[in-house]
Amino acid sequence: MNRIINDPEQVADDAIRGVLLAYPDILAATDHPRVLRAAKRRGEGKVGIVTGGGSGHEPAFLGFVGAGLCDAVACGEIFASPTAKSFHEAFKAADFGAGVACLYGNYAGDNMNVKMAVKLAAKDGLEVRTVVANDDVASAPRAERDKRRGVAGEIMMWKAAGACSDEGGDLGQVIAVAQKAIDNTGSVGIGLSACTIPAAGKPNFTIAPGMMEVGIGHHGEPGIAVMPVETARGMAGLMMDRILEDQTFASGDDVAVLVSGLGATPVMELYILYSHVDAILRERGITPRHRFVGNYFTSLEMMGASVSVTRLDGELDRLLAHPAHSLGLTVLGR
Amino acid sequence: MSAGTGDSVSLAAAGPILFDLVAVIVREQGRLSEIDGQTGDGDHGVNMGKGFRMAGERLRAQGEFTLPQGLATLGDTLLSDIGGSMGPLYGTFFTDMAEALDDTDRIDAPHFAAMLKAGLAAVQGLGDAKPGDKTLVDVLVPARDAFDAAQREGKSFADSLAVMKAAAEAGLEATRDLVAKVGRASRLGERSRGTLDAGAASCTMILSALADGLVQRLHA
Numbered sequence: 379m380n381r382i383i384n385d386p387e388q389v390a391d392d393a394i395r396g397v398l399l400a401y402p403d404i405l406a407a408t409d410h411p412r413v414l415r416a417a418k419r420r421g422e423g424k425v426g427i428v429t430g431g432g433s434g435h436e437p438a439f440l441g442f443v444g445a446g447l448c449d450a451v452a453c454g455e456i457f458a459s460p461t462a463k464s465f466h467e468a469f470k471a472a473d474f475g476a477g478v479a480c481l482y483g484n485y486a487g488d489n490m491n492v493k494m495a496v497k498l499a500a501k502d503g504l505e506v507r508t509v510v511a512n513d514d515v516a517s518a519p520r521a522e523r524d525k526r527r528g529v530a531g532e533i534m535m536w537k538a539a540g541a542c543s544d545e546g547g548d549l550g551q552v553i554a555v556a557q558k559a560i561d562n563t564g565s566v567g568i569g570l571s572a573c574t575i576p577a578a579g580k581p582n583f584t585i586a587p588g589m590m591e592v593g594i595g596h597h598g599e600p601g602i603a604v605m606p607v608e609t610a611r612g613m614a615g616l617m618m619d620r621i622l623e624d625q626t627f628a629s630g631d632d633v634a635v636l637v638s639g640l641g642a643t644p645v646m647e648l649y650i651l652y653s654h655v656d657a658i659l660r661e662r663g664i665t666p667r668h669r670f671v672g673n674y675f676t677s678l679e680m681m682g683a684s685v686s687v688t689r690l691d692g693e694l695d696r697l698l699a700h701p702a703h704s705l706g707l708t709v710l711g712r
Numbered sequence: 713m714s715a716g717t718g719d720s721v722s723l724a725a726a727g728p729i730l731f732d733l734v735a736v737i738v739r740e741q742g743r744l745s746e747i748d749g750q751t752g753d754g755d756h757g758v759n760m761g762k763g764f765r766m767a768g769e770r771l772r773a774q775g776e777f778t779l780p781q782g783l784a785t786l787g788d789t790l791l792s793d794i795g796g797s798m799g800p801l802y803g804t805f806f807t808d809m810a811e812a813l814d815d816t817d818r819i820d821a822p823h824f825a826a827m828l829k830a831g832l833a834a835v836q837g838l839g840d841a842k843p844g845d846k847t848l849v850d851v852l853v854p855a856r857d858a859f860d861a862a863q864r865e866g867k868s869f870a871d872s873l874a875v876m877k878a879a880a881e882a883g884l885e886a887t888r889d890l891v892a893k894v895g896r897a898s899r900l901g902e903r904s905r906g907t908l909d910a911g912a913a914s915c916t917m918i919l920s921a922l923a924d925g926l927v928q929r930l931h932a
Contacts (some may be wrong), residue, residue: 387762431793457753458796471892486895487797490838493792494800564921575755579747597753600900 379574386576388464390455393558394404397440401705404444410467411462415450416443417475425543425552426450426472428480428506429467429536431488432457434575435596438675440650442533447540448472448481448704449524456575456678457597458488465495469506477505477526477549481556483528484512496620507549509556513565513686515624516593529596530638530675531563531686533707536700541700559694564621567684568613569594569601569640573677592616596640596677596684610647627689629663634670634698636686641665641676643683648672651683659687668698674706716932719869720820723778723813725932729925730782736921737761737914740845748910751897756798756910763794763802779819783810787875792815797895801848808834819926821869828856829878845893846904848915854883856917870930873923884908884916 383389391411398407398414407415420426430452432441440451449472452460460468469478480496482488489510496506511528518525538559543553569591573583583598585591591609593601608616627633636654639645652671659666667690675684690692701711715725737744737760745757767789771782781813783806791803812830816823832852841847859880862872883910892904 387758453793455759456755456757458755459799461792461795461799463792464795486839487795487800490797490800491795493838494804575753575758577758578749578754580754582749582752600903 379576379579380563381576383576386579389576390453393433393436394440394453397705404703404705405440407688408450408471410464410465412453412464413467413471413569414443414450414453415468415471416445420449420543421573422474423476424474425476425547426469426474426478427536427540427543427552428439428452428465428468428472428478429532430454430460430468430480431481431483431485432459435675437673437706438532442536442627442704444702444704446544446658446700446702446709447536447707454487454551456577456691459485459491462491462494463499465492466498467505469495469499470502473504479539479543479549479552479556480506480508481532481539481665482508482510483508484524485528485533491641505549506605507553509535509553509560511560513560513563514567514595515564515620517595517599525693527595527599528560529565529567529686530561530636530684531565531618531688533557533636533670533674534563534634534686534688537702537709538694538697540702541697544700557698559688561684562625562690562694563688564625565684565686566592566617566620567594567596567601567640568592568617568682569598570607570681571642573641573680574658575678590682593620594682596675598677598680607694610650611654613683614658614685618655618658621685621687624652625687625689627662627664627687631664632667632690632695633659633664634668634688634690634694635659635666636670636674638672638674638684638686639676640682641673642681645672648683651685667695670707716930718930719781719931720818721926722818723780723816723848724776725929726779726819726926727777727782727924729779729922729929730771730786731768731919732775732921732925734771736917737764738768740917744914747908747913750907751892751900752895753902754847754909755796756914759794759796759798762872763799766793780810780813783807797839798914800838801911804838805831821849821863821872823859824869824873824926825856825863828852828859831891832856839894841894844890846890846897846909846912847894848909848911850882850887850890850909851880851912851915855880870927873927876924877901877920877923880916880919887912
C-alpha cells in the first residue's frame with residue numbers, strides 16, 4: 379500500500395482535520411468530531427440541508443457543504459455509515475427553525491442510522507424529513523428502484539435542494555425538489571481497478587489487468603458485466619446506453635451531466651469521456667445545459683469514472699444554475 | 713445469596729462477562745474481516761474490534777458494573793462511536809438486552825429468554841432482515857427457538873444455554889448455503905452463496921461467550 383497516511387485506523391479523522399485547516403472559510407468544526415457545518419450559516423427561517431456517508435469518497439460528502447448546498451455533514455469511517463449520533467448532531471447544526479432535510483444515499487447502514495437519528499431529533503422537537511438517493515441504474519432493475527444505490531447523482535439532489543432552501547422554499551418544497559432531482563437522475567460507473575480500505579490493508583475485490591467492470595458500485599460492489607477495456611468512446615456508449623434506456627429521455631430534453639472520476643483516473647481522461655457523452659446526447663437531440671467534470675464522488679484509489687444525467691424542467695434548470703460555493707463544487711450563476 | 717445458585721446468577725457477578733465478549737471479538741477481528749471480505753468490504757472485524765476495544769476501555773474505567781450496566785455501556789459505545797450497519801444493529805441489540813433486565817437483580821432462564829427476545833426484536837425492528845436472508849438473524853432466531861424449546865422440555869438453565877450455543881453454531885454454519893438478501897453482500901446475489909455471513913459469525917461468538925460466562929458462574 380503506497381499511501382500518504384499515518385495510522386490506518388485514523389485516516390477518516392486525520393483527513394477531516396486537514397480539510398478544516400485547508401478550508402476555514404468554507405467549513406467549520408462542531409462539538410462532534412465527525413460533524414462539520416458550513417462556516418457561513420444559511421440564516422434563520424431557512425430549511426437546513428444535511429447529508430452524510432462513509433469517508434473515502436472525497437470530496438463527497440463534506441465537500442458539498444457550503445453556500446447554496448448542504449449546511450452540515452456527518453462523516454463515517456471509510457465506506458461505513460456515520461453513527462446515528464453523528465447524523466443527530468448534524469441535524470442540530472443545520473436547524474434554523476424551519477426543519478431539516480436529510481439527503482443521503484441508499485445503503486443499509488445509512489438507512490438505519492438516519493432512521494434512529496430522525497427519531498432522536500423528533501424527541502427534541504426538530505422535524506427532519508429524508509430523501510434517499512437511488513440513482514445507480516446498474517445496481518437493480520427499474521422495478522426494484524428502492525434497492526438501487528445512491529451514487530454521484532446525489533450531487534444534483536444537494537444542489538437543487540440547497541438552492542430551493544436559499545430561495546425560501548419550505549421543508550415540503552425542499553424535499554419535493556430533492557426527490558424530483560434524484561428521480562430524474564440516472565448514473566452508471568465503470569471500474570478499471572480495485573481499491574483498498576487502509577485499515578483492511580488489501581483490496582477485497584479484483585479487476586484483472588486489461589479488464590473493466592461496468593456498473594461497479596462506489597465501494598466495489600459488483601457490476602453487471604466484466605469485459606476487456608474499451609476506448610473512451612466505447613465506454614461512454616456503454617454507460618449512456620444504460621442511462622438513456624432506463625430514464626425516459628427524449629429528443630428536445632435539457633439535461634445536466636456530471637462525470638466524476640473514481641479517484642485514480644487522470645482528470646484529463648474525464649474530459650475525453652465527457653466529449654463522447656456530450657456527442658451521444660446531442661446525437662439524440664438532448665441538450666446538456668449544466669456540465670460538471672472532475673473528481674466529485676470518488677472511491678479511494680479506484681480507477682474509473684461515473685456518469686450521471688439529470689433530466690431538467692424549468693425549476694431544476696434554475697436551481698442548478700443558482701450560485702454555490704463549497705470545496706467540491708462552485709457555481710457562479712448565470 | 714451466593715453469586716450462582718444453579719438456576720440463577722446475580723447481575724453483579726455476571727458483569728465481568730462483558731470482558732469475555734470484548735476479548736473474543738478483539739481476538740477474532742482478523743477472522744471476521746476475512747469472512748466479510750469474501751462478500752462485503754472486509755471491514756466487519758476492523759469496526760467490531762474498534763468498538764469492542766473502546767467499550768472495554770470504558771468498562772475498565774467504570775470498575776464495578778452489573779451485566780445490564782455493562783451491556784448498556786457496550787451498546788452505547790457501538791451506537792455513538794461505530795457507524796456502518798453493525799453500530800446501530802449491535803448497539804440497539806445490547807441496549808435493549810440491558811433494558812430487559814431492568815426489573816431484577818439476578819438472571820435466570822426466564823430473564824435470559826426475555827433478554828434474547830429483546831435483542832432479536834431490536835435487530836429486526838431496525839433492519840429489514842428476515843430468517844434466511846444471510847444475516848445475524850439466522851443465528852439469533854434458531855438460538856432463541858432452541859433456548860425456549862429446551863426450557864419447555866424442562867432442561868436446566870445451564871443445559872438450555874448449551875443447547876442455545878449449539879443452535880447458534882448450527883445457524884452460523886447454515887448461512888453458508890444462503891444467498892444474501894439484505895446489506896452490502898446482497899449486491900452479490902448468487903455469488904454470496906458458499907461463504908459464511910460475517911455478522912452471523914460475530915453474533916455466534918457473542919452468544920457463545922455469554923453462555924459460557926453464565927454457565928461458569930451458575931455454580932460459582
